[in-house]
Amino acid sequence: MRISAAQKTENENRIRAAMDRLLRGEMPPGGKCDIKTLANEAAVDRTAFYGTRTYAHLRAEFERRLQALQQAGDIPDPHEAQIARLKAENAKLKDRLAKSEQTIDELTDFRTQALARLAAQHEETVRLREAALGTSRVSRPPTPRTTVIGTCS
Structure with missing residues (x-):
């Protein structure tokens, strides 16, 4: 089913708005910063982002911007x-x-x-x-005897 130019422009605007929200870190509950969540947030069929389909250029832009943020050290998710x-x-x-x-x-x-x-x-x-105990037998010299020298009478 073909969509009109006005519908395509409206879808692209919704996709870009959802892309900006995701890259700012505004994740829906249970969502990630990926194409699946982008498609759900923009209410667009996810297959439209692949191959030569209608919004493949927006997928490439989203992935390029996400990679630039990650290289700068900013992880939006x-x-x-x-x-x-x-x-x-x-x-x-x-x-x-x-x-x-x-x-x-x-x-x-x-x-x-x-x-x-x-x-x-x-x-x-x-x-x-x-x-030291085995050699502690120190012999003391004998006490000197005192001899009395007698007086002769």
């Missing part, structure tokens, strides 16, 4: 923005977890080395004490 934010947060958390695991490994190694050193020091202390 709140759902897609949330996904991008969560992916970035997930990457940060994975990095943080890896650093924490590395720190735990380093501290575990340090603890093991410290315990080994303490055990070695304890053994050395025990050995030195035993050696």
